[in-house]
Amino acid sequence: MTDTREVAVGGGTGYPVRIGTGLLSGLPELLGREVAKVLVIYPRALRTAGDLVREDLVAAGYEGIAAEIPDAEEAKHVTVASFCWQVLGQSDFTRSDAIVTVGGGAVSDLGGFVAATWLRGIKVVHMPTTLLGMVDAAVGGKTGINTAEGKNLVGAFHAPAGVLADLGSLATLPDNELFTGMAEVVKAGFIADPVILDLLEAHSLEEIKDAAGPVLPELIERAVKVKADIVSDDFKESGRREHLNYGHTLGHAIERTERYQWRHGAAVAVGMMFAAELSRMTRNLDDAVVERHRSILQKLGLPTGYRGDKWPQLLETMRRDKKSRGSLMRFVVLEDTARPVIAEGIDTSLLYTAYQEIGVDSPTISLGR
Ligand SMILES: NC(=O)c1ccc[n+]([C@@H]2O[C@H](COP(=O)([O-])OP(=O)(O)OC[C@H]3O[C@@H](n4cnc5c(N)ncnc54)[C@H](O)[C@@H]3O)[C@@H](O)[C@H]2O)c1
Numbered sequence: 001m002t003d004t005r006e007v008a009v010g011g012g013t014g015y016p017v018r019i020g021t022g023l024l025s026g027l028p029e030l031l032g033r034e035v036a037k038v039l040v041i042y043p044r045a046l047r048t049a050g051d052l053v054r055e056d057l058v059a060a061g062y063e064g065i066a067a068e069i070p071d072a073e074e075a076k077h078v079t080v081a082s083f084c085w086q087v088l089g090q091s092d093f094t095r096s097d098a099i100v101t102v103g104g105g106a107v108s109d110l111g112g113f114v115a116a117t118w119l120r121g122i123k124v125v126h127m128p129t130t131l132l133g134m135v136d137a138a139v140g141g142k143t144g145i146n147t148a149e150g151k152n153l154v155g156a157f158h159a160p161a162g163v164l165a166d167l168g169s170l171a172t173l174p175d176n177e178l179f180t181g182m183a184e185v186v187k188a189g190f191i192a193d194p195v196i197l198d199l200l201e202a203h204s205l206e207e208i209k210d211a212a213g214p215v216l217p218e219l220i221e222r223a224v225k226v227k228a229d230i231v232s233d234d235f236k237e238s239g240r241r242e243h244l245n246y247g248h249t250l251g252h253a254i255e256r257t258e259r260y261q262w263r264h265g266a267a268v269a270v271g272m273m274f275a276a277e278l279s280r281m282t283r284n285l286d287d288a289v290v291e292r293h294r295s296i297l298q299k300l301g302l303p304t305g306y307r308g309d310k311w312p313q314l315l316e317t318m319r320r321d322k323k324s325r326g327s328l329m330r331f332v333v334l335e336d337t338a339r340p341v342i343a344e345g346i347d348t349s350l351l352y353t354a355y356q357e358i359g360v361d362s363p364t365i366s367l368g369r
Pocket residue numbers: 043045046071072073076103104105106107109129130131132133136137138139140141142143152169170171172173174177180181184263264265
């Protein structure tokens with residue numbers, strides 16, 4: 001048993017993010033006694049964990065219903081949301097009932113979206129089982145699904161009633177999933193908390209990935225605090241919440257180009273390298289900070305480059321990013337570590353120059369529009 005750490009997320013009614021082990025027993029407290037029925041949403045791959053949660057809820061006096069959904073990014077599709085709405089309808093879920101998600105970021109995004117839309121909003125509690133879910137996706141209330149045109153293009157802001165990040169679930173998480181999740185931890189370090197970067201540099205990979213050791217829980221808590229601080233202040237992304245999108249403009253475009261076969265964290269890692277190069281060109285970001293991105297991401301085994309020949313397609317997809325305003329593209333860049341700002345109206349040729357710094361095996365291509 002590790003000590004439970006708790007981060008409070010403010011704004012609205014506020015909610016706790018608990019990080020520790022043996023947290024399942026705290027679920028009824030987050031759901032409250034008004035709730036009668038609970039839909040537990042989990043992917044096929046996590047059937048045992050999802051079943052355990054449902055059985056525990058039944059033992060605690062709730063009516064527990066299961067919705068098994070496709071794995072990973074395939075879950076974030078309107079047909080899967082529609083399947084969940086059907087289950088809720090057929091089980092007569094009312095506004096005093098609730099949803100619990102058990103899984104990675106794809107599950108909390110889909111399940112959160114279903115909770116946001118069912119009867120225009122019912123309670124949801126997230127139980128993230130990936131590092132990425134714990135440090136980012138389950139916190140902050142951004143929910144959504146993908147469409148053919150791009151990533152997360154349909155969604156809603158819907159805060160959970162609580163988040164239970166049980167470190168025990170990381171025991172079965174493959175290393176590549178843990179380290180892709182680490183990309184969002186690195187992001188939190190560069191946009192707000194440099195101690196995260198110091199910890200990642202000072203410790204070995206074995207120490208960094210050990211859920212029972214002191215380093216990983218501290219990294220998780222610090223990343224959650226960065227996110228909690230920002231979303232408590234700007235829930236609906238009218239200002240500084242955009243900083244959490246560091247590396248995501250290109251990252252999301254890579255995910256779409258790869259038909260979602262790349263993990264989000266891997267794409268965001270490349271996106272951060274691009275944003276760092278862009279920061280060097282537009283905000284004089286120090287070479288050392290750009291190189292610090294490369295060395296930390298490479299230490300974690302994350303990619304720092306992408307196919308040079310894909311630039312025209314990536315540029316087209318990036319134009320649809322939610323930060324765009326009309327034809328004006330907007331990027332999160334750094335003036336320095338922990339000093340993120342929005343850069344808009346960057347000339348396309350400059351974007352391409354920054355991309356050339358990370359583009360690999362690039363044949364001669366047109367610069368696009
Ligand atoms: N809403 C937000 O604020 C936010 C923030 C960051 C990312 N996201 C979204 O999160 C998604 C990525 O999340 P992810 O990286 O967690 O991926 P994921 O949810 O697709 O899960 C990755 C894989 O890990 C498996 N898995 C999950 N938990 C496991 C466990 N404990 N043991 C073994 N296998 C396990 C899953 O079955 C899946 O195959 C993306 O869709 C991204 O857009 C959302």
